Amino acid sequence: MPIDSTAWYDPDPDRTSIYQGDLLVDVPVVLMPPAGDGPWIVLRPSLPLTLEDALAGNVPKIFRPHAENAPLVGAWAGQQELVLAKGIKTPVLVVTQTCDIERRRFIHVAPVYGIEGFDQRKIESLTANEIQYWFYLPDHAPFRPTRQFADLSQIVPVHNSYLRRARRLERLTPLATTELQKKLASFHGRPFGFNTRDAVPQEGDYLCARCFYVRAQITRRAIAAGQQFPACEQCGADVLWVKFVPLNPAD
């Protein structure tokens, strides 16, 4: 089934509530900048007040910026720091399940991007919704003339008060919402295991998860560290070795 605006967007959404899968604008998000591109900038109150004074509610007239590794600053010595950060208003896709949107103080949203500059291979993979951590959002003329996607690897929490002032661009259909839920489940909850391309990081007993799920069999092997994981006698290279952690030490 092609992914197009007819399949993906509700033409007559219930406007009284925000739903999972709503595409919103006017919601600011703050992403943590990478370490190493520059230090955190921490804020310190004007003397004689200390950070502890300020955190206790004794608000100084001036806060001064300091590099976190500057002498005498002592950043991150305690549990809290005041830091400078950059907030960005970008379209976002609501990820939190609809029932929780009314109940939770913080709502998860994923930033939305356009496909400008993408090569054909990437566009084909995106529009087939194959990329595990991107959720495709087809164009919807005349409202949204460009194809976009939500980057699920950049999901961030925002306080729900920001959603009340947000403007909705689209609402996903139940079909598209189900596809979003499948994608979230797969992205966060797909089975993890080692296959023949992986080196063994730790000696121990390993079980083939694929044997368990597909054949209802238990395949257990002791594997030494430092080598490549072997193929499974049953599954071959499609093996999914999972470390065996016995609940009973006698096992």
Add this chain to the structure above:
Amino acid sequence: MNKITQSIGTQTSGLASAAQVYSGSDMSFVALPHLGTMVAPVFDLVCNMLVFERPSLIQQPEINVEDPQLQLGLIGLLNFDLSPDEPAEGDMERPLEYHRSAE
């Protein structure tokens, strides 16, 4: 005591010139003309005893451009922008799962 970290303004009723505040590792000191140096809590006490208004703080430059680490951090913050996490070649196909073989 390590270094002068800021000046305090001259909006005082009894002081001829600005006080200086020094920061130590766990204590702040205030130096006043004619009164000498004292720890900050004592300074507050003196302010109260002499009934002069505690001086307000002078606005100093918010960004110390002579601190290269601070400049680096600011540049990083100013240039930081959202961009998607680009997929690797192996990400642009249906992922293998335990129920689906490579064939």
